Amino acid sequence: MPDQTKVVDKQGLERILTRISHEIxxxxxxxxxxxxxxxxxxxxxxxxxxxxxxxxxxxxxxPLGILDVTLYRDDFRTSLKQPMVSVSNITFDINGKDVILIxxxxxxxxxxxxxxxxxxxxxxxxxxxxxxxxxRGHRELPIRADYVGKNIPTSTNQEVKVKMEEIDGEDGxxxxxxxxx
Amino acid sequence: MPLSSRHLxxxxxxxxxxxxxxxxxxNTFREVLERPIKKVPTLQGKTxxxxxxxxxxxxxxxxxxxEKRLSSDTINFSLSTSSVKKGExxxxxIKNIEAMKIDMIxxxxxxxxxxxxxxxxxxxxxxxxxxxxxxHPTQALLDxxxxxxxxxxxxxxxxxxxxxxxxxxxxxxxxxxxKTMGAKVSVCGPSTMIPRFIEKLGIDVIYxxxxxxxxNDVLNVLRIQLERNAGGLFPSLREYAKxxxxxxxxxxxxxxxxxxxxxxxxxxxxxxxxxxxxxxNQIILHQVTNGVAVRMAxxxxxxxxx
Amino acid sequence: xxxxxxxxxxxxxxxxxxxxxxxxxxKDGVIAKIGNIxxxxxEEAEVYExxxxxxxxxxxxxxxxLREPGREDEETIVTGCNAAANGxxxxxxxxxxxxxxxxxxxxxxxxxxxxxxxxxxVYPIAAATLGRNGEVLSPMAELxxxxxxxxxxxxxxxxxxxxxxxxxxxxxxxxxxVIEHCEDESMADGAMNEGYNSTLLGLPGLPSVSxxxxxxxDILMAEYTGGKMHIAHISTKKSVExxxxxxxxxxxxxxxxxxxxxxxxxxxxxxxxxxxxxxPPLRTAEDVNAMIEGxxxxxxxxxxxxxxxxSIEEKEEEFQYAPNGIIGLETAIGxxxxxxxxxxxLNLKEIVEKLAINPxxxxxxxxxxxxxxxxxxxxxxxxxxxxxxxISKFKSKSRNSPFDxxxxxxxxxxxxxxxxxxxxxxxxxx
Numbered sequence: 001m002p003d004q005t006k007v008v009d010k011q012g013l014e015r016i017l018t019r020i021s022h023e024i025x026x027x028x029x030x031x032x033x034x035x036x037x038x039x040x041x042x043x044x045x046x047x048x049x050x051x052x053x054x055x056x057x058x059x060x061x062x063p064l065g066i067l068d069v070t071l072y073r074d075d076f077r078t079s080l081k082q083p084m085v086s087v088s089n090i091t092f093d094i095n096g097k098d099v100i101l102i103x104x105x106x107x108x109x110x111x112x113x114x115x116x117x118x119x120x121x122x123x124x125x126x127x128x129x130x131x132x133x134x135x136r137g138h139r140e141l142p143i144r145a146d147y148v149g150k151n152i153p154t155s156t157n158q159e160v161k162v163k164m165e166e167i168d169g170e171d172g173x174x175x176x177x178x179x180x181x
Numbered sequence: 182m183p184l185s186s187r188h189l190x191x192x193x194x195x196x197x198x199x200x201x202x203x204x205x206x207x208n209t210f211r212e213v214l215e216r217p218i219k220k221v222p223t224l225q226g227k228t229x230x231x232x233x234x235x236x237x238x239x240x241x242x243x244x245x246x247x248e249k250r251l252s253s254d255t256i257n258f259s260l261s262t263s264s265v266k267k268g269e270x271x272x273x274x275i276k277n278i279e280a281m282k283i284d285m286i287x288x289x290x291x292x293x294x295x296x297x298x299x300x301x302x303x304x305x306x307x308x309x310x311x312x313x314x315x316x317h318p319t320q321a322l323l324d325x326x327x328x329x330x331x332x333x334x335x336x337x338x339x340x341x342x343x344x345x346x347x348x349x350x351x352x353x354x355x356x357x358x359x360k361t362m363g364a365k366v367s368v369c370g371p372s373t374m375i376p377r378f379i380e381k382l383g384i385d386v387i388y389x390x391x392x393x394x395x396x397n398d399v400l401n402v403l404r405i406q407l408e409r410n411a412g413g414l415f416p417s418l419r420e421y422a423k424x425x426x427x428x429x430x431x432x433x434x435x436x437x438x439x440x441x442x443x444x445x446x447x448x449x450x451x452x453x454x455x456x457x458x459x460x461x462n463q464i465i466l467h468q469v470t471n472g473v474a475v476r477m478a479x480x481x482x483x484x485x486x487x
Numbered sequence: 488x489x490x491x492x493x494x495x496x497x498x499x500x501x502x503x504x505x506x507x508x509x510x511x512x513x514k515d516g517v518i519a520k521i522g523n524i525x526x527x528x529x530e531e532a533e534v535y536e537x538x539x540x541x542x543x544x545x546x547x548x549x550x551x552x553l554r555e556p557g558r559e560d561e562e563t564i565v566t567g568c569n570a571a572a573n574g575x576x577x578x579x580x581x582x583x584x585x586x587x588x589x590x591x592x593x594x595x596x597x598x599x600x601x602x603x604x605x606x607x608x609v610y611p612i613a614a615a616t617l618g619r620n621g622e623v624l625s626p627m628a629e630l631x632x633x634x635x636x637x638x639x640x641x642x643x644x645x646x647x648x649x650x651x652x653x654x655x656x657x658x659x660x661x662x663x664x665v666i667e668h669c670e671d672e673s674m675a676d677g678a679m680n681e682g683y684n685s686t687l688l689g690l691p692g693l694p695s696v697s698x699x700x701x702x703x704x705d706i707l708m709a710e711y712t713g714g715k716m717h718i719a720h721i722s723t724k725k726s727v728e729x730x731x732x733x734x735x736x737x738x739x740x741x742x743x744x745x746x747x748x749x750x751x752x753x754x755x756x757x758x759x760x761x762x763x764x765x766x767p768p769l770r771t772a773e774d775v776n777a778m779i780e781g782x783x784x785x786x787x788x789x790x791x792x793x794x795x796x797x798s799i800e801e802k803e804e805e806f807q808y809a810p811n812g813i814i815g816l817e818t819a820i821g822x823x824x825x826x827x828x829x830x831x832x833l834n835l836k837e838i839v840e841k842l843a844i845n846p847x848x849x850x851x852x853x854x855x856x857x858x859x860x861x862x863x864x865x866x867x868x869x870x871x872x873x874x875x876x877x878i879s880k881f882k883s884k885s886r887n888s889p890f891d892x893x894x895x896x897x898x899x900x901x902x903x904x905x906x907x908x909x910x911x912x913x914x915x916x917x
Contacts, residue, residue, distance in 0.1 A: 068209065071221040076485045082183040085209040085481070090216075121218040193687065272803055292805035293689035294759030313807065315689025350689060378683040 004161070007152060008173035013133075016149040017046070020131055021053040023147050024100055031060040033126065035097045039115055040068045040086055043103035045166045046133060050102060065090035067101075072114035088118070095123040100147075104162040106132040109143030134173060136160045184482050188307040190296045191316035192357040200361060203478050204326050210477035213250065214470065224251035224484045228283040231257045232274075233310070234290040239445060240310050240320075243469070244287050247476035253484070256283070271295070272302055279303040285484060288312070306483045314348050319479060320444055321354035323472040325362060327464050328399060330471065331440055336363035341393045343369045343425065344403030344452060345414065347376040351403060351444045356382055369393040370425060373414045390425050394435050401442040402427055405452045418451050428454040432462065442468060489514050489532035490908070490917050491524060492867070495542045499857045500836045501844060511542060511863075516906030516917050518861050533917075535910070537867065537900075543839050544855040545577025545864040545904055547846040548816060550641075550666075550719060550743060550791035553579075553609070556597065557586030562796040562884045564598060567816070568607035570794070570883035572909040574816040575866050575899020577607060580850060583614040584642045590614040590625040592633035599634060606907040606914060610636040610850060612666060615654045621646025624653055631661040636850040639666035641719060644701045646672070648708065655714030664715040664741070664849055669701035669726065670767070678807045680753045680768040688756060690807065693768050695723040702726040706733045709740050717849055718742040720793050722767040724777035731786040741849050742781070743791045746815065746822035747889075749778040755889070761802045761809040762889035765795065779832055788845040792819045796885030814883050817876075818890045824870055824897025835870070865903040867910070872898045 008016070028034055031054055038047025044066045051064050068086040076083075101115055112130060119128060131147040136154040152160055152175060159176040163169075184199050192200070213221055229248045233241050241257065248255040258278070269277075278286070285306040288296050293315035299307045311317040329335055340359055346352045346368045359366045360383060367385035368375060375386055387393045393400065405421055415421050427441060441453070441463040449455045457463060490513050497506040512520040512528055520528070553567040554560075562570075564581075571579050581598065583589035589598070595611050602609035613635035614625045619642065627638060638658055644667055645651040654665050674697040679685050681692025702718055706729055709716035718730060721742045733740045747765065752772050755763045763769060781787040795812025802809055823842065827833045833841070843866070847854045855864040878891045901910035908917045 071209070071213075071223045071481075076223065077487075080487060082482070082485050082487070085206055087208050087212050089212070117222065121220065122216060270800060270803065271805060290805065292807040294806045297759055298805065313689050314691070347686075353686075353689060376686040377681065378686055381683050382686075 003177040004174045006172050007175050008150060010171035013171045013173065016133065017049050018053055020147045020149060021050050021057060024050070024129075024131065025054065025058060027129075027146070028098055031058045031062055033096075033098050035063040035065065035092065035094060035099050037065045037067050037090075037099050037101050037119070039101065039103040039111070040066060041167070042162055042164055045164050046104060047102040050131070063092045065092065067115055067118055069111060069114040069118050072117045074110060074114065090122055093123060094119065094125045096126050098127045098129065099125045100129050100131050102131045104133045105160050106130070106135045106143070106145055107138055109139045109141040112143045113141050133162055134160050183486055187483060187486055188296070188300050189318050189479055189483065190300070190307065190309045192318045192321055192354045192361070193316070195357070195361065197361050200322070200325070200358060203322055203475065203482060204329060206478035206482055207326050207471070207475045210481070211471065211474040213477070214474055220250050220252060222252045223481060224248070224253040227253040227285065227484050229253050229255050229285045229287065229480070230278055230283050230305075231255060232278070232286050232288045233257070233259050234288075235311065237289055237311070239469075240289065243472045244310065244476055247473050247480055250473070251477055251480055251484070253480070271298070275299060275303050279305060285480070306486075308479060308483070311350055313350065314353075315350055316354045316357075317350040318354050318358070319472070319476055320351050321358040322479070323468055323475040324355055324401060324442055324444070325358055326471045326475050327442065327468045328440070330467065331464060332398070335359065338364045338399060339367075339397040340364050340399040340401060341367045341369050341387065341397040342401045342403065343390065343393060343427070344405060345374040346370050346379065346403075347374050348406065349403050351401075355401060356384060360384070367393065367397065371415050371421070390427075391431070391435070394431065394437060394439055397439065399440045399442065400427060401444075402453050404444065404446060405448055407448065422451050426450075426452055426454060427457050429456040429460065432457065438462065440464060445469070488917055489519075489528070491529060491532045491534045492542055493534050493536050495537045495540055495867075497521065497542050497857065498835065498839065499544050499855065500839055501544070501854055502856055502858075504857050508539070513863050513903070513917060516863055516903070518857065518859055518863050520859070521857070540900060541835070541868040541870065543866045543868055544843040544857070545902060546575055546820065546842040546866045546899070547578040547580070547852075548576045548792050548794065548819065549580040549789065549846040549850060550745075551579045551581050551794045551816065552584065552796065552812070553581045553598075554796055555585065555601065556594070560884070561798050564601040564609060565605065566882060566884045567794070568602055568605045568609065570814070570816040570881060571607045572902050572914070573882045574818070575820040575868065575902060576816065577864050577866060577902050577904035578610065578852070579607060580610040580612050580636055580846075582612055582641045583639060584619060588614045588619045589635070590617050590619070590630070592626075592629050595630060595633040595635060606902065606904050606909055608904065610634070610852060612637045612639050612641075614638070615640045615645050615665060616650060619643070621650065624650070624657065627654075627657050627661070631663060635663065636852065637664045637666050637717070639668070639719070641666065641668045643672065644668055644670055648704060651705065651708050652712055655708055655712040655716065659712065659714045662715070662851060664717040666717045666719050667701065667705050668719050669698045669705060671697040671700045677768075678764065679756050680770045682753060682771060684753045684756060688759070690756075693766070695725065695770060695774070698723050698767055699725040699729065702729050706730070706738060706740055709733075710736070710738045714739065716740045720745050720748065720767055720791070721778070721781070721787060722748045722770050722774060724774045727777045727781040727786055731781070731784070734786065741788045741845075742786065743789045744778050744782065744787045745791060745793045746819050746826070747813065749775055749782070750822050750826050751775075751889075759806045760889065761804070761806055762813055762887055764806065764809055764811055765793070765813055766811040779827075782827065782841065783832060788841070788849065790819065790823055790841045791846070792816055794883075796883055797887045799886065802887045812887070814881070814885050814888050816883060817881050818888060818893075818895070820868070820899050821874070821876070821895030821897055822890070825895045828870060829896050862906065863903045866899050867901040867903070868897070869900050870897045872896070872900070874898055
């Protein structure tokens with residue numbers, strides 16, 4: 001059983017999301033041209049929460065899309081397991097919009113790279129801004145987040161796990177040591 | 182859990198989990214077909230050969246689009262039926278193609294068992310696009326996908342396949358696939374076109390089209406092959422159309438909202454009237470769209486296997 | 488030279504010869520002494536210690552396709568005879584579907600010339616119609632005079648009833664059998680037995696009724712004309728019933744069956760392996776049981792191979808387009824003993840009748856009597872030998888057999904005929 005430490009609790013998570021929502025509105029001077037894009041799986045729920053908070057603050061109902069990037073991964077040839085695909089759901093036009101791409105953990109940056117390629121196939125956004133709950137370091141590609149919930153430096157035999165009530169039954173961010181028995 | 186085989190030769194003995202995986206995966210690709218850029222990079226760098234020994238524009242185009250939309254490189258070989266006497270043997274053709282370092286072969290051939298033979302002589306993934314009167318698995322898969330789209334499930338669905346069952350690979354693959362997924366399958370057609378012992382597969386045989394309409398939720402209407410009439414299996418197209426053709430009058434008689442499928446190409450006025458072919462019960466064009474998505478799913482699941 | 492076959496069981500049902508633990512002395516290939524061989528004679532002879540093996544009248548395969556003239560790449564008269572000897576046969580009858588067909592005395596003479604010096608005797612079966620084309624009679628008198636032992640259009644049935652009638656009537660004059668490949672021409676467009684398996688495999692079927700129809704026709708015609716009808720490679724339950732009834736009525740009809748038709752069913756075709764493709768096709772378990780019953784009660788007179796060599800590239804074609812037929816000379820005895828003798832369906836006497844006596848009766852060729860002064864014509868059999876088929880070691884030029892690597896129980900260890908012996912894989916003059 002790997003060793004896990006809770007580094008952020010439910011309240012902490014809510015405060016982070018509130019702050020990020022404010023930052024998004026501040027940087028973009030309002031919500032007028034924004035669309036939210038959650039990356040499966042937990043990014044989707046984060047996006048929904050952020051959208052609710054923005055609605056409270058700005059009274060704006062932002063278009064919300066869900067992006068599945070499996071088909072754009074770069075590890076088909078090297079990975080041992082065949083990844084399960086899921087369905088994207090983007091029902092609006094992203095041309096000329098400022099897309100806020102939302103995900104839970106930023107690690108090597110490869111998933112975000114896939115997401116950028118996927119988004120480009122849907123249209124030509126005016127900008128793509130990355131909002132991340134946890135940045136755990138160890139980038140392998142030149143990718144950086146515009147909005148960061150928490151910086152948690154990690155080593156490669158650690159893992160950061162974000163749990164959300166919607167699918168995990170609780171809210172929290174955990175740091176896990178993989179090698180400990 | 183990936184597919185249990187690295188080929189798709191037919192649906193006989195394909196486990197339920199595999200069929201489910203293909204149908205689920207097809208959802209992803211169905212969504213891709215709605216995007217402005219209907220292309221994903223997933224099979225980039227893969228070379229896929231469409232080896233069609235039998236004439237078929239629609240199946241080949243459907244596969245070709247599926248392949249291109251997955252960003253693979255496609256090559257088309259259209260050949261007349263091979264025989265040692267007429268030219269290069271099948272084995273030599275395959276070996277030569279394989280030597281060009283290809284990854285997958287989509288094969289359509291008039292002789293049953295040819296896709297299986299290919300798995301023995303080369304290393305590429307083999308997908309059967311129709312072998313003689315044996316199987317046409319991707320057609321049955323897209324039929325099942327379309328039914329699932331319409332009804333939400335296949336288990337318990339009452340499906341009747343209508344037409345020249347004894348010469349139909351679409352019928353046989355549908356029988357195997359639908360039975361695996363728990364549907365209740367029957368066949369309907371003139372007795373000269375129903376193969377002996379077909380009941381052994383666990384299906385009912387109906388000779389009366391009205392009974393077929395009454396008892397089923399779905400009719401999968403097969404194309405009557407005009408060439409077959411010469412074989413004398415039925416007296417004339419007129420007779421076939423009169424006693425087995427699906428017309429508006431016939432459907433209205435039963436006042437039933439039955440769903441009509443057809444693998445295409447349609448012989449208007451023979452097995453299906455123009456009115457029905459263009460009407461509200463049929464989902465024929467959905468089948469065509471879904472066909473590309475289902476084929477993309479099959480190519481994806483086989484092409485990304487390690 | 489003198490040779491002695493030592494410690495053998497000599498068996499020949501024709502003269503009720505059943506001698507255990509005896510020995511036979513041959514002088515220049517002729518039977519000189521049976522039993523009571525003196526010590527001095529042992530010293531002056533080449534002695535073969537056979538340790539209880541059986542010496543039987545040489546086996547005959549009356550349905551073999553030698554591909555010469557025409558397809559010498561598949562088999563020649565000599566390689567076919569070599570395969571026969573290796574398989575345990577001393578005599579074979581060859582079918583006329585060569586190119587050109589055996590429809591003239593010249594071709595018969597050609598075959599005789601090419602087999603003249605071989606241990607194995609070759610008896611040509613001539614075409615019933617010129618070129619086997621089903622239009623006019625072949626020169627049957629001339630063919631019979633040249634040495635034909637029967638008439639057949641094998642590969643197909645004789646095309647029309649009126650032709651069949653003429654062939655049967657004409658052949659009566661020479662007391663030669665008409666050998667029929669029973670299949671209705673209009674239902675011959677298939678690749679395997681029509682049934683559940685053909686539906687599952689998506690292959691066009693050859694219905695069993697196609698054979699039954701022509702067997703029925705041929706029996707009626709044999710009855711009407713009084714000629715001798717021999718049903719080639721019988722394969723359906725109904726055909727066996729028809730032959731049984733006909734024999735009971737005294738009609739001159741006989742029948743033969745191949746080992747693959749009593750050892751295999753159409754289940755074997757699930758892999759689309761063309762080595763299971765032949766005509767008549769493999770049928771159902773019900774039919775196989777009828778073959779076995781037919782052998783037991785004498786309805787089926789003899790066992791033949793229908794040895795049909797085909798080149799590798801032809802058998803590597805798509806199943807539906809590949810030619811029909813498998814080789815069989817070198818596996819027939821093993822299959823017969825494994826499936827019939829060791830399963831206690833036929834005893835040794837019955838096996839010898841099916842393989843050595845009845846074919847000779849049908850073709851009117853001399854039956855070895857095992858008497859002093861007779862040129863020895865023997866098959867040396869080890870019924871208990873357990874061996875694995877290795878087609879790479881076959882003497883036949885072709886390799887289209889489904890029995891590679893099969894374990895069989897019983898085999899011929901040598902043959903003697905025409906003052907020659909084939910033993911330990913070598914032909915020697917004796």
